[in-house]
Amino acid sequence: MWTQKYKPRRLDEIVGNPKVIQSLRGYQWKRPLLIYGPPGVGKSALVNAIVKEFNLDLVEITDENIDNARATAQTGSIFGRRRLILIDHVDQIKNIGEVTEILKETKNPTVLITSDFGSRRLGTIKRICEKAQMRRPTSKSIKKLLQNICYKEGVSPEEGVLERIAENARGDIRSAINDLETLAKGKKSVSIKDLEIMERRDRSIDIYNALNHILIKRDFEGAIRSIRDLDEQPQDILLWIDENMPRVYRRRDIERAYRYISKADIFLGRITNRQYWGFLRYLIPLMSGGVNISKSEGVNFTMYKFPSYIIKMSQTKKERAIKKSIGKKLSPLLHVSGRIIDEEYIPLFRTLLKNGKISRLDLIDRYGLSEDEIEYIGG
Numbered sequence: 001m002w003t004q005k006y007k008p009r010r011l012d013e014i015v016g017n018p019k020v021i022q023s024l025r026g027y028q029w030k031r032p033l034l035i036y037g038p039p040g041v042g043k044s045a046l047v048n049a050i051v052k053e054f055n056l057d058l059v060e061i062t063d064e065n066i067d068n069a070r071a072t073a074q075t076g077s078i079f080g081r082r083r084l085i086l087i088d089h090v091d092q093i094k095n096i097g098e099v100t101e102i103l104k105e106t107k108n109p110t111v112l113i114t115s116d117f118g119s120r121r122l123g124t125i126k127r128i129c130e131k132a133q134m135r136r137p138t139s140k141s142i143k144k145l146l147q148n149i150c151y152k153e154g155v156s157p158e159e160g161v162l163e164r165i166a167e168n169a170r171g172d173i174r175s176a177i178n179d180l181e182t183l184a185k186g187k188k189s190v191s192i193k194d195l196e197i198m199e200r201r202d203r204s205i206d207i208y209n210a211l212n213h214i215l216i217k218r219d220f221e222g223a224i225r226s227i228r229d230l231d232e233q234p235q236d237i238l239l240w241i242d243e244n245m246p247r248v249y250r251r252r253d254i255e256r257a258y259r260y261i262s263k264a265d266i267f268l269g270r271i272t273n274r275q276y277w278g279f280l281r282y283l284i285p286l287m288s289g290g291v292n293i294s295k296s297e298g299v300n301f302t303m304y305k306f307p308s309y310i311i312k313m314s315q316t317k318k319e320r321a322i323k324k325s326i327g328k329k330l331s332p333l334l335h336v337s338g339r340i341i342d343e344e345y346i347p348l349f350r351t352l353l354k355n356g357k358i359s360r361l362d363l364i365d366r367y368g369l370s371e372d373e374i375e376y377i378g379g
Contacts, residue, residue: 002181003174006149008049014042015145015173016137023132024050032103032110034090034126036117037134038222040172043113046134047086056084056109061102063094073106085110091119103128118218136171139163145173146180155184158191165195207232207240211304214241214288215248215295223292227284234280235268238287239307245291247302253295260290322376329368349377 008014011021024046027033035043051058061069073085085102090112093099103110103125112129114122143166150157165183169176184190213219213226227237238261245257264287267279313320323346327338330345352358363369363377 001178002149002153002185003177006145006152006177008042008045009052011046011049011053014046014049016042016141017046017134020046020132020134027130029109031130032106032112032128034112034114034122034129034131035134036114036131038136038171039115040169040174041134041136042173043115043134044088045173047084047111047113050109050111051084054084054109055081057081058086059083059108060086060088061099062088066093066095066098066102069098069102070105073102073108073110075107083108087112090114090125091116091121096121096125100124100128116218120218137173138171139166139169142166142169142171142173142176146176149177149180150184153184155187156189157184158189160192161190161195164192207237208304210237210288211240211244214292215245216299216301218292218295220289220293223288224285227288234271234283234287236307236310238264238268239309240304241287241291243307243309244304247305248299249295250297250299253297256296257291257294260286260294264290319376322373326369326373326377329373333367346377350379353378 011024014021024033035046037043047058050056059072061072065072069085072083075083085106085108087093087099087102087110090096090099091114099112103112112125116122117126117133143162146157146162146165149155150162161183162180165176165179169179180190183194210226214223217223232240242261245261246254249257264283267283267286271277271279271283323342324338326346327341330336330341331338334341334345336345349358349363353360353363360374360378363374369377
């Protein structure tokens with residue numbers, strides 16, 4: 001894979017984040033380093049460059065080996081070199097207390113990586129560590145990287161191709177390289193037409209990933225982006241959130257989340273009634289970011305459930321279509337609304353049919369009802 005083939009080996013090969021790179025050149029490693037930022041911005045690549053440039057031996061601590069990690073963190077390698085202790089996805093380590101002890105005792109350079117800097121589990125760790133924030137690089141800097149890869153691979157991209165790949169990646173370096181490899185591997189040139197077969201990369205591929213961003217992670221802006229990138233109608237997304245939020249959140253957080261959901265529903269109603277889609281600027285942050293910041297404690301991990309309202313509407317679709325058809329036929333003849341037909345006349349005709357006061361032929365001849373419609377009235 002090109003993401004591995006072109007992994008940075010020196011700090012000056014890192015894309016973007018020049019201030020972070022500059023600070024690391026003279027870093028004395030008196031404190032552990034916590035690197036944080038969104039996925040795909042080069043956090044792991046930065047660690048790889050540190051290891052190569054400073055000739056360190058990389059030792060990664062995970063849930064599987066954390067029980068024996070203290071000794072590892074206090075000794076050098078068998079070759080006499082210093083070790084770099086790496087704890088990736090530190091916010092997801094089960095024994096977070098043991099991580100804290102390792103940080104207090106380590107005698108080697110130690111790096112921790114997280115994409116969830118706001119996690120409450122990292123409170124003590126953030127106080128112990130020096131912090132380095134990796135931001136999304138600009139599309140211009142990503143394009144420069146892609147140009148270098150194309151040169152080394154002998155690929156000639158058509159004018160505008162690399163710009164579009166870089167822009168579509170939205171700061172995700174890994175995504176941009178993967179897109180380029182998909183388009184260019186085994187070819188000598190890449191055209192705009194080739195690019196058009198690829199859709200804009202969506203890191204929230206489906207509704208389940210969007211729900212993870214909103215309900216599980218602690219990332220206000222990420223929650224909003226997950227909705228903006230989702231190819232679903234706002235009313236359906238709101239139903240998914242409404243169905244699953246009470247299953248995931250704890251009791252005290254549910255009330256806060258419903259305040260945002262109810263406000264979002266108000267704007268959804270205004271969009272429906274006025275057909276003014278400008279209200280999306282309020283609807284989307286309320287039902288995504290608002291719900292996201294409502295959780296103050298842990299969550300219940302559970303399987304997401306398909307909205308029961310959508311299931312019910314799907315199951316009753318034929319029934320509702322028949323009622324609507326009956327209403328259209330009877331309303332002009334009886335001079336009442338479809339709602340009155342549904343609430344009063346259909347029950348009346350049902351009773352008359354059961355008591356033999358009216359026949360099916362009467363309904364066909366007098367009102368032009370079909371067999372399905374008469375079957376529905378008959379119950």
